Amino acid sequence: MAPILTNSAEAIVSGQRDDLENGIVRVKNPHLASMTEDFLYHFDLGTKTHNLQAMFGDVKFVCVGGSANRMKAFAQFIHMELGLNGSDSNIMDICAGTDRYNMYKAGPVLSISHGMGVPSMSIMLHELIKLLHHAKCCDVTIIRLGTSGGIGLEPGTVVITGTAVDSFFQPQFEQVVLGKIISRSTELDKDLAQALLNCGNEIADCPTIIGNTMCTNDFYEGQGRLDGALCSFSNEEKLEYLKKAYKAGVRNIEMECTVFAAMCHSCDLKAAVVCVALLNRFDGDQITTPHEVLLEYQMRPQKLVSMFIKKQLGLLKYN
Ligand SMILES: O=P(O)(O)O[C@H]1O[C@H](CO)[C@@H](O)[C@H]1O
Numbered sequence: 055m056a057p058i059l060t061n062s063a064e065a066i067v068s069g070q071r072d073d074l075e076n077g078i079v080r081v082k083n084p085h086l087a088s089m090t091e092d093f094l095y096h097f098d099l100g101t102k103t104h105n106l107q108a109m110f111g112d113v114k115f116v117c118v119g120g121s122a123n124r125m126k127a128f129a130q131f132i133h134m135e136l137g138l139n140g141s142d143s144n145i146m147d148i149c150a151g152t153d154r155y156n157m158y159k160a161g162p163v164l165s166i167s168h169g170m171g172v173p174s175m176s177i178m179l180h181e182l183i184k185l186l187h188h189a190k191c192c193d194v195t196i197i198r199l200g201t202s203g204g205i206g207l208e209p210g211t212v213v214i215t216g217t218a219v220d221s222f223f224q225p226q227f228e229q230v231v232l233g234k235i236i237s238r239s240t241e242l243d244k245d246l247a248q249a250l251l252n253c254g255n256e257i258a259d260c261p262t263i264i265g266n267t268m269c270t271n272d273f274y275e276g277q278g279r280l281d282g283a284l285c286s287f288s289n290e291e292k293l294e295y296l297k298k299a300y301k302a303g304v305r306n307i308e309m310e311c312t313v314f315a316a317m318c319h320s321c322d323l324k325a326a327v328v329c330v331a332l333l334n335r336f337d338g339d340q341i342t343t344p345h346e347v348l349l350e351y352q353m354r355p356q357k358l359v360s361m362f363i364k365k366q367l368g369l370l371k372y373n
């Protein structure tokens with residue numbers, strides 16, 4: 055179906071131009087300004103109940119990932135890496151009042167879980183972007199740290215997304231709004247991707263590439279797996295699709311990158327997606343790699359992003 059609205063139609067409304075000029079995170083919703091209170095239901099945080107500027111005003115980096123444990127571990131890791139005061143074991147879940155998402159803060163770094171799939175990521179991002187806006191956060195960089203299925207890659211390879219594409223290999227995110235399809239661009243920040251690649255290249259045993267990432271709405275049939283409860287295609291058809299994806303520059307598959315890229319792009323947030331490939335999908339579908347190996351793979355995006363944050367904060371030199 056043809057798109058009915060693109061990014062260009064989302065004009066900057068009055069008041070938002072000031073935010074653009076002073077680097078404050080912007081929202082693109084003219085209705086928000088007239089609300090006397092904004093309650094971020096899935097975070098259990100609100101503009102009347104919490105001083106969001108005092109709590110979050112110093113945030114410069116937001117790291118997001120599917121699992122609550124991973125994002126807690128990342129908060130503890132970055133706390134240690136940045137040499138922050140206090141014990142990393144005291145880092146508390148800021149969203150403890152709800153079990154939808156988990157949020158941790160370590161100095162200027164916010165670490166949040168988003169669950170699995172586009173709807174879960176989308177809800178989290180609506181509330182996160184509003185939170186950053188209400189807190190008057192400036193010049194924020196947001197990075198997704200995830201896992202993925204590789205296409206033609208050695209397991210353990212870290213893929214920094216060049217372009218986030220949908221299941222038709224198109225650089226767009228389509229959403230149904232009021233019964234019509236809206237299409238938004240999934241452009242990501244090229245300089246940020248390159249800076250992250252440079253960090254990856256400095257880390258031993260952390261093979262890193264830039265490649266296109268395909269976002270799907272399912273882990274099984276949606277990613278061409280033969281091992282789900284349902285399967286409507288043959289092994290040959292699966293391989294043909296994966297080869298087509300490879301030809302289109304796709305190097306990994308996950309389940310959130312297009313909505314993440316589109317929403318961040320629409321709100322002028324510098325964004326990147328850094329996902330480790332857990333397996334090579336040309337070799338199979340099941341993830342049977344030992345748990346300790348998977349944990350080490352999951353640390354790779356964290357180490358890479360930690361190095362980037364340290365460089366940005368002047369704690370490490372750029373080569
Ligand atoms: O490792 P995370 O961040 O959860 O991401 C990937 O893993 C999940 C599927 O196992 C999907 O959410 C996919 O995008």
Ligand SMILES: O=c1cc[nH]c(=O)[nH]1
Nearest residue numbers: 201202203307308309
């Ligand atoms: O194959 C995989 C592995 C992790 N996450 C995905 O979405 N797909």
